Amino acid sequence: MLKQIEGSHGVAEAVALARPEVICAYPISPQTHIVEALGEMVKTGALSPCEFINVESEFAAMSVAIGASAAGARTYTATASQGLLFMVEAVYNAAGLGLPIVMTVANRAIGAPINIWNDHTDAMSQRDCGWIQLFAETNQEALDLHIQAFRLAEELSLPVMVCMDGFILTHAYERMDVPEQALVDAYLPPYEPRQVLDPREPVSIGAMVGPEAFTEVRYLAHAKQMSAIERIPQLAQEFRAVFGRDSGGLVRGYRLEDAETVVVALGSVLGTIKDTVDELRDRGVKIGVLGITSFRPFPLAAVRAALAGAKRFVVLEKSLAVGIGGIVATNVRLALDGLALKGYTIVAGLGGRAITRASLHRVFGEAIADRLEAVHFLDLQRERVARVLEREEAVRRSGPIAEGILKDLGTVASRIG
Amino acid sequence: MAFQPVKFYQTGTFTVGNRLLDEQQRSVQAQEERSNSLNSGHRACQGCGEALGARYAIDAAMHATGNQLIAANATGCLEVFSTPYPESSWQIPWIHSLFGNAAAVASGIAAALRVKGRGEVRVIAQGGDGGTTDIGFGCLSGMFERNDDVLYICYDNEAYMNTGVQRSSATPPAARTATTMAVGAQPGNVFGQGKNVPAIAMAHDIPYVATATVAELHDLEYKVKKAMGFHGARYIHVFVPCPLGWGAASQDTIKLARLAKETGLFPVFEAEHGEVTSVSKIRRPIPVEEYLRPQKRFAHLFGQEPAAEVIARLQTIADRNIKKFGLLDAAA
Numbered sequence: 107m108l109k110q111i112e113g114s115h116g117v118a119e120a121v122a123l124a125r126p127e128v129i130c131a132y133p134i135s136p137q138t139h140i141v142e143a144l145g146e147m148v149k150t151g152a153l154s155p156c157e158f159i160n161v162e163s164e165f166a167a168m169s170v171a172i173g174a175s176a177a178g179a180r181t182y183t184a185t186a187s188q189g190l191l192f193m194v195e196a197v198y199n200a201a202g203l204g205l206p207i208v209m210t211v212a213n214r215a216i217g218a219p220i221n222i223w224n225d226h227t228d229a230m231s232q233r234d235c236g237w238i239q240l241f242a243e244t245n246q247e248a249l250d251l252h253i254q255a256f257r258l259a260e261e262l263s264l265p266v267m268v269c270m271d272g273f274i275l276t277h278a279y280e281r282m283d284v285p286e287q288a289l290v291d292a293y294l295p296p297y298e299p300r301q302v303l304d305p306r307e308p309v310s311i312g313a314m315v316g317p318e319a320f321t322e323v324r325y326l327a328h329a330k331q332m333s334a335i336e337r338i339p340q341l342a343q344e345f346r347a348v349f350g351r352d353s354g355g356l357v358r359g360y361r362l363e364d365a366e367t368v369v370v371a372l373g374s375v376l377g378t379i380k381d382t383v384d385e386l387r388d389r390g391v392k393i394g395v396l397g398i399t400s401f402r403p404f405p406l407a408a409v410r411a412a413l414a415g416a417k418r419f420v421v422l423e424k425s426l427a428v429g430i431g432g433i434v435a436t437n438v439r440l441a442l443d444g445l446a447l448k449g450y451t452i453v454a455g456l457g458g459r460a461i462t463r464a465s466l467h468r469v470f471g472e473a474i475a476d477r478l479e480a481v482h483f484l485d486l487q488r489e490r491v492a493r494v495l496e497r498e499e500a501v502r503r504s505g506p507i508a509e510g511i512l513k514d515l516g517t518v519a520s521r522i523g
Numbered sequence: 524m525a526f527q528p529v530k531f532y533q534t535g536t537f538t539v540g541n542r543l544l545d546e547q548q549r550s551v552q553a554q555e556e557r558s559n560s561l562n563s564g565h566r567a568c569q570g571c572g573e574a575l576g577a578r579y580a581i582d583a584a585m586h587a588t589g590n591q592l593i594a595a596n597a598t599g600c601l602e603v604f605s606t607p608y609p610e611s612s613w614q615i616p617w618i619h620s621l622f623g624n625a626a627a628v629a630s631g632i633a634a635a636l637r638v639k640g641r642g643e644v645r646v647i648a649q650g651g652d653g654g655t656t657d658i659g660f661g662c663l664s665g666m667f668e669r670n671d672d673v674l675y676i677c678y679d680n681e682a683y684m685n686t687g688v689q690r691s692s693a694t695p696p697a698a699r700t701a702t703t704m705a706v707g708a709q710p711g712n713v714f715g716q717g718k719n720v721p722a723i724a725m726a727h728d729i730p731y732v733a734t735a736t737v738a739e740l741h742d743l744e745y746k747v748k749k750a751m752g753f754h755g756a757r758y759i760h761v762f763v764p765c766p767l768g769w770g771a772a773s774q775d776t777i778k779l780a781r782l783a784k785e786t787g788l789f790p791v792f793e794a795e796h797g798e799v800t801s802v803s804k805i806r807r808p809i810p811v812e813e814y815l816r817p818q819k820r821f822a823h824l825f826g827q828e829p830a831a832e833v834i835a836r837l838q839t840i841a842d843r844n845i846k847k848f849g850l851l852d853a854a855a
Contacts, residue, residue: 127638128631157634161627162665169624169662173595173631176618179638181631199620303593303616303632305644310611312596312619314603 107284113245113275114139116282117210117268120252122153123290124208126182127297128174130159130167134189135222136272137212141184164189168196168207175205176311178302180256183207186272187214190228194235197265201236201327203312204300206259206266208252209237213373213424214272215457219508223458224272225424226372229401230433232267236327238334239402240354241372242270245280250353251399253285254341256294261337262330263300269401271374271424273458285349293348331403338400356405358397359412361387365394366417367474370409370438372398372424375454375461379422382466391474398434409441418448420473422466422484424455431481448476454484490514551579551586551744558585558614560592565612566604570773572763572780573601573678576737577649580676580761583744585615587751588645593636595629597650597659598622600685601678623658625650626666629673637672645751646672652679652693656720663720667727670755674747677720677758680765688768692717695788696840697833698820700768705823714836724758725797732794736762738781739791742803746793762789770819782814787841790848805850811838 109116118140121129129148131141145160147153157174161167167183175181185193190211200207211229215221229239240255242248248270255266270276301311315323335356342354352358360380362368369379376397386393396412396419398405413419419442421435430436432451439449450473455461465485472478493514498504551557560581567574585592593616596602602619605612620628629648636644648666650659655677666673682700683689689702696714699705703712724732730753735743743761750757764780766773783789784803788811791803812834815821824830845851 128634130631130634155638155640157638159630159634159669161630162668163661165624166627166630166662166665169620169627170631170634172620172624173618173628173633174635175631176628177593177632177635177639179631179635181635195621196624203620303618305591305593305616308614308616310606310613310617310619313606313608313611314619315608319608 107286108281109284110279110281112139112277112279113248113270114277115143116245116249116284117252117270118143118147119284120249121182121208122147123285123287124182124253124256124294125180126153126156127179128157128159128171128181130161130170130174130183132161132164132167132185132189134164134186136214136224136276137184137186137189137210139276140210140212164193165196168193168200171207171209172196172200172203172205175200175207176203176301176303178297178299178304180260180297181207182209184210184212186212187216187222187228190232191216194232197232197237198235200265204263204327204330206256206263206297208255208259208266208268210252211267211269212272212276213269221457222272224274225456225458226269227425227456229267229269230425233402233433236264236331237402238264238266238331238400240266240268240400241398242268242275243358243374243376243397243399245275245278246282246351247353248275249282249284250345250349250351253290253294254345254354258334258337258341260297262334264330264334269373274374283351289348293345334400335403335405354399356398356400357408357412358399360395360397362394362396362412364392365415366392367420367470368394368396368413368416368418369420369422369470370396370398370413370434371422372401372434375422375424378461378463379466382463382470385463385467386470393470393474401434404437404441406441409438410445413438413442413447414445416447418450418473418476420450420452420470420478422452422454426453426456450478451481452484453481459485548741550741551582552740554586558582558590560585560613560615561605562612562614564610566607567600568767568773570766570776571600571604572737572765572776573651573680574604575740575776576678576743576761576763577601579737579740579743580649580747580759581615581647583747584645584647584674584751587748589643591644592616593632593644593646594618595620595625595632595646595648597625597648597654598685599651599654601649601651603685622654624662625654625659626673626675627662629675630666630669630671633672645674647674647676649676649678651684652677652681653683653691655679656692656718664723664727667724667729667756667758670729672754672756674750674757674759676747677760678763679760680763680768682765682768684765684768693720695837697824697837699823700820710823711821721758721760721794725794727756728797729756729758730754730796731757733758734760734762734789734791736780736784736789736791737764738777738784739803742791749793768820770822771817775817779814779817782809785809786811786814787845787850788814788837790844790850792848799848802848802850804852805845808845808851811841
């Protein structure tokens with residue numbers, strides 16, 4: 107059914123259609139609207155049987171999810187930013203135990219300085235934790251990915267993180283196609299756990315493993331996640347067969363035919379990039395786009411196949427690996443081992459900085475002319491940085507960095523560009 | 524023929540042995556159908572109070588629930604000595620997730636059982652004092668506050684024994700640990716710190732809170748069984764001496780647990796909905812010195828010049844407990 111709703115509400119409806127049995131929630135912006143909507147559905151009885159648990163921290167949220175999932179319940183939670191970091195120990199644990207929890211990450215920056223706006227630093231910090239990570243480009247895809255996520259998680263007995271851009275997607279009202287319950291039921295069978303805590307068949311879960319078997323256990327985690335490389339496109343195909351639309355998959359190319367330059371990105375920024383690329387194509391520039399939906403497992407072969415014919419790639423990413431530059435870019439480079447492509451990293455949209463077509467035109471132009479620096483910070487206000495550096499040079503007690511920058515900036519009001 | 528009831532000298536105790544007790548009063552361990560939840564073959568140290576306490580507590584809970592029990596375990600000695608891969612001593616469904624989240628994992632299990640209509644299956648969470656009073660405290664308080672249907676059992680041996688005897692917030696004043704060294708002007712752990720988790724549990728107004736020691740295993744069993752009769756959050760704090768960490772003889776585990784109670788240092792009581800409902804009386808008050816002296820962690824108090832002032836401060840703590848909980852009969 108077509109509805110004009112907020113992204114968060116669309117995701118909440120998708121989660122509800124997946125018939126979760128336990129939902130635990132701790133509030134953090136911009137995830138709140140998702141769990142609020144689910145809580146209301148449980149309270150009214152619209153979503154039943156389901157337990158909605160208000161926990162005291164994100165660490166508890168993931169821990170309750172671990173217990174519920176281990177006891178055989180289909181389990182869901184959502185978080186973002188600091189919340190994801192606060193639950194990290196349990197995030198790794200859920201993956202290590204092989205529990206098919208589905209979690210939405212409403213992507214948001216990590217402090218300090220504290221910042222509630224969107225970037226991908228939170229999810230990227232967990233790229234190696236053993237969870238499958240799917241990134242939604244649109245609200246519709248966010249909705250669809252959640253339905254696929256439960257199926258994928260439970261088939262593989264691995265947790266899945268569905269990442270959607272905070273505010274940009276979570277708080278945007280758009281037309282969304284919310285599927286009928288019968289279709290979701292046809293696509294997503296009831297949860298049949300591989301391991302379950304049950305007095306009828308007692309098992310010990312979470313035993314200590316020493317050097318004699320730790321490598322094997324970890325290898326199995328890797329092998330299982332790598333098997334998702336095959337399974338994710340199949341599930342997207344099956345999804346298309348049931349619901350009649352394309353969603354998910356490993357990667358999605360856009361105007362890649364004869365492209366000499368390919369821009370690689372994740373999430374909602376792909377829309378702005380595609381608009382920019384359309385304009386460049388109109389001018390005869392041979393440029394295309396590769397959107398990565400599955401960041402973990404990372405689809406090395408699909409990325410290589412998409413980029414192999416190009417002369418250069420530009421990774422535009424909403425995250426920064428301090429001390430080296432790009433995170434996505436580093437992964438993309440691995441996919442291109444042995445190929446002679448020039449590569450550029452554009453760090454963009456940090457902490458909600460707007461990514462405009464004007465800025466993209468400028469940097470894509472520089473990349474195409476091979477004048478772009480290897481790691482470029484989009485729209486970096488160099489004079490602001492310079493002033494801090496000057497002050498630090500001049501006085502020892504130069505004060506808090508963020509405060510200094512804000513003082514220089516004056517009143518910002520709603521200026522995010 | 525007139526019936527002459529037998530009167531035992533040691534009234535009010537179970538030391539007369541199981542055979543002479545009513546069947547209902549006999550230990551679960553004396554019954555053929557005991558579940559051996561924590562089976563033999565585990566790797567606890569000789570004289571381990573925690574292994575003893577866990578065995579009695581979990582078997583009692585199994586007995587009370589008709590063997591319908593799931594346990595969540597915090598990281599710690601109990602977890603490590605019971606489940607070295609690929610072996611497990613647990614004959615019950617058991618999960619270990621992390622050090623600080625046993626209470627929350629148990630909440631999740633309870634929620635899953637509720638939603639699946641498996642109300643007959645009950646949930647226990649257990650951990651040592653570090654996993655309970657320190658790193659797991661947030662999750663524990665959250666579980667209490669939501670009144671989740673979980674019995675949490677803390678096996679308190681008063682320090683982080685699994686990592687090599689470091690101080691926890693359950694370590695008593697003056698005790699030597701690897702991080703409260705027996706050196707300097709005030710050797711051992713400082714006075715005035717630490718937290719009283721049974722009291723904090725009571726402040727949550729949860730249905731049932733109790734303390735127990737491994738010196739009185741019938742009492743421990745009784746409290747676990749009683750706890751399983753309630754729904755909602757319940758807490759039992761069990762005093763379990765650690766021969767290794769305390770520098771005590773392994774055959775003295777029971778003796779030290781009894782002395783902790785009989786000195787008043789560890790008050791044994793029950794509380795329902797935030798109110799104390801019963802206390803285990805002290806039969807003959809014993810000076811704290813008798814409890815402290817056999818333990819190397821307090822050896823610095825008994826050097827060439829005994830630290831009389833420190834011992835007196837510890838006695839004050841014991842006396843305060845005796846007064847606060849009314850641990851002595853008026854006649855005594």
